[in-house]
Amino acid sequence: MSGFLEIRGLSARLAGTGQRLLRAVDISLPAGSVRGLVGESGAGKSMIGKAVLGVLPKAVEIVEGEILLDGQDLLKVPPAERRRLIGAKAALIPQDPLTALNPSRRIGPQITDRLVDILGWEKARAASRALEVLAEVSIPEPERVMRLYPHELSGGMRQRILIASAFAAEPKLIVADEPTTALDVTVQKQILKLISALQARHGTALLFVTHDLGVVSKVCDTLSVLYAGKVVEDTTVERFFAAPQHPYSRALLAATPRHTDPAASLQPVPQAVIDAAMAEIAAADAAWSAHG
Amino acid sequence: MLDGRGLIRRRAGARLWLSGLWLTVFVLAAVLAPLISPQDPLAQDLMLERLPPAWVAGSEPGYWLGTDSLGRDVLSRIIYGAQVALAVALVAGLATCLIGSALGLVAGFYRGWADRIISRIVDIWMAFPPVLFAILLIAVLGTGLTSVILAIVIIDWTRFCRVVRAETLNQSKMDYVHSAKVAGFTRLRTLLSEILPNVLPVIVALLTLEMGIAVIVEAILSFVNLSISTDQPTWGGMIAEGRTSIHQAWWVLVFPLIALFFTVLSFAQFGEGLRERFDPVLR
Numbered sequence: 001m002s003g004f005l006e007i008r009g010l011s012a013r014l015a016g017t018g019q020r021l022l023r024a025v026d027i028s029l030p031a032g033s034v035r036g037l038v039g040e041s042g043a044g045k046s047m048i049g050k051a052v053l054g055v056l057p058k059a060v061e062i063v064e065g066e067i068l069l070d071g072q073d074l075l076k077v078p079p080a081e082r083r084r085l086i087g088a089k090a091a092l093i094p095q096d097p098l099t100a101l102n103p104s105r106r107i108g109p110q111i112t113d114r115l116v117d118i119l120g121w122e123k124a125r126a127a128s129r130a131l132e133v134l135a136e137v138s139i140p141e142p143e144r145v146m147r148l149y150p151h152e153l154s155g156g157m158r159q160r161i162l163i164a165s166a167f168a169a170e171p172k173l174i175v176a177d178e179p180t181t182a183l184d185v186t187v188q189k190q191i192l193k194l195i196s197a198l199q200a201r202h203g204t205a206l207l208f209v210t211h212d213l214g215v216v217s218k219v220c221d222t223l224s225v226l227y228a229g230k231v232v233e234d235t236t237v238e239r240f241f242a243a244p245q246h247p248y249s250r251a252l253l254a255a256t257p258r259h260t261d262p263a264a265s266l267q268p269v270p271q272a273v274i275d276a277a278m279a280e281i282a283a284a285d286a287a288w289s290a291h292g
Numbered sequence: 293m294l295d296g297r298g299l300i301r302r303r304a305g306a307r308l309w310l311s312g313l314w315l316t317v318f319v320l321a322a323v324l325a326p327l328i329s330p331q332d333p334l335a336q337d338l339m340l341e342r343l344p345p346a347w348v349a350g351s352e353p354g355y356w357l358g359t360d361s362l363g364r365d366v367l368s369r370i371i372y373g374a375q376v377a378l379a380v381a382l383v384a385g386l387a388t389c390l391i392g393s394a395l396g397l398v399a400g401f402y403r404g405w406a407d408r409i410i411s412r413i414v415d416i417w418m419a420f421p422p423v424l425f426a427i428l429l430i431a432v433l434g435t436g437l438t439s440v441i442l443a444i445v446i447i448d449w450t451r452f453c454r455v456v457r458a459e460t461l462n463q464s465k466m467d468y469v470h471s472a473k474v475a476g477f478t479r480l481r482t483l484l485s486e487i488l489p490n491v492l493p494v495i496v497a498l499l500t501l502e503m504g505i506a507v508i509v510e511a512i513l514s515f516v517n518l519s520i521s522t523d524q525p526t527w528g529g530m531i532a533e534g535r536t537s538i539h540q541a542w543w544v545l546v547f548p549l550i551a552l553f554f555t556v557l558s559f560a561q562f563g564e565g566l567r568e569r570f571d572p573v574l575r
């Protein structure tokens with residue numbers, strides 16, 4: 001079965017140095033399911049999210065591959081059409097609620113502008129939809145909040161607003177890039193629950209970028225483990241936690257803190273595993289260069 | 293209970309109201325000059341020369357701030373001088389602001405070749421010493437109010453361009469700009485309705501500062517006799533004339549100087565006050 005989002009053989013590199021950032025990435029995300037994207041810092045998790053949303057930095061160029069959104073290859077349509085497709089079908093829950101809302105504009109228009117200007121809704125309908133989603137993410141007094149500026153709200157509230165905003169246009173796909181890392185621990189849990197609940201209720205496909213395996217176990221159905229821009233393991237959450245296949249996955253799991261046995265947790269990834277993974281990648285690169 | 297934020301708010305308020313008050317007086321004086329000035333600012337009367345201000349012995353009624361060495365009323369000349377100062381502040385200030393900010397926004401947001409060209413020109417511009425540049429320009433353009441305004445715009449747009457570009461660059465990196473892109477807004481719309489509101493407080497502060505600078509520059513050019521004809525009183529011209537008789541008639545120099553000082557100070561303080569009051573990020 002082909003997914004709502006289907007990434008096939010996606011490779012990307014830095015335009016200047018030619019450094020490889022993504023290596024033949026395959027990711028399939030059926031409608032309504034949640035895939036975690038895990039890996040250490042710099043592995044390319046955010047890069048994949050940005051590629052899907054069409055906001056890669058200028059310095060990054062896609063070498064080959066396909067990104068199919070609802071069956072259409074985003075890399076083959078002209079930029080304006082791509083913007084429209086993505087704007088209509090996908091949305092982003094950003095990482096940092098402090099900078100993801102425009103500080104000098106009121107909350108209301110920041111949610112409704114997109115509905116009115118991009119999707120062509122009527123103003124009244126957009127406003128009532130905004131109130132509806134704000135209520136759905138448990139914002140008290142949504143009418144009042146719509147008139148406030150971001151700085152008048154706490155970080156947790158702002159993240160709720162961003163979530164509401166992402167769900168406002170009923171997108172079929174949401175990319176959440178570490179949506180809880182900027183929040184404190186107690187708020188993190190609520191926000192995770194909230195994203196999970198909304199995802200389930202709306203049947204949205206969710207690409208969840210995180211480096212926290214604990215979060216993955218709570219929120220995701222499937223996951224891709226990324227190492228140096230390569231998917232080293234693509235599996236379901238049950239199978240991953242029962243028996244991770246790739247040595248790097250096992251090391252990653254061992255490095256995750258566990259409440260039951262704190263002493264045994266937080267093992268650093270062994271050098272041997274890193275060396276093995278790097279060798280694997282070097283071999284793949286060599287094969288790639290040979291055929292390209 | 294003592295609330296620190298309340299105190300800051302009050303201080304910002306005083307700053308805003310005091311400078312606003314002076315600027316209102318300044319604008320009213322300029323606009324209503326023919327109605328409110330007690331004397332004809334150009335009327336010379338050798339019988340009335342170097343009269344002291346009203347509160348000093350030997351003064352004449354109707355000449356509140358005294359007269360200069362040609363017997364012209366100092367207060368009336370200050371009021372009429374406000375016309376030139378206001379015209380220069382408004383026209384030169386706004387034109388400088390528009391041109392410099394537009395270029396700064398484009399350079400900071402679109403980057404690429406536009407940024408390279410604009411930044412290079414700014415670098416070259418900044419290498420000229422501004423006062424020499426101004427005198428040189430006036431020499432080429434000829435004296436007169438239009439030349440003074442043109443010179444200010446030509447020299448000072450870089451002040452806006454540099455600061456606005458840097459601020460636009462900062463704002464462009466923010467996640468909200470990223471989100472606007474994901475949502476599908478065009479680049480131009482992102483620049484105008486997402487970034488511009490965040491750069492606006494800086495632009496406003498710079499604008500009021502620039503208005504003050506324009507007033508000073510005009511005064512300096514009048515002082516060295518490069519501004520407008522002697523028919524229209526200007527503060528700079530009055531200061532230049534007053535300088536020669538400082539020992540016999542200090543008031544000819546001191547009062548226009550005070551008017552100049554308060555006006556320039558008020559412009560700067562007004563900008564700061566506005567920013568503190570209305571910038572939602574600082575608030």
Ligand SMILES: Nc1ncnc2c1ncn2[C@@H]1O[C@H](COP(=O)(O)OP(=O)(O)OP(=O)(O)O)[C@@H](O)[C@H]1O
Nearest residue numbers: 014021040041042043044045046047048057059211
């Ligand atoms: N704007 C950019 N220009 C050039 N290289 C970049 C840029 N952004 C990221 N990179 C590089 O791309 C690689 C992948 O970055 P990415 O942001 O996807 O990592 P990540 O997996 O999301 O890490 P993190 O957990 O720290 O967010 C890194 O090596 C990074 O240095």
Ligand SMILES: [Mg+2]
Nearest residue numbers: 045046047177
């Ligand atoms: Mg990231």
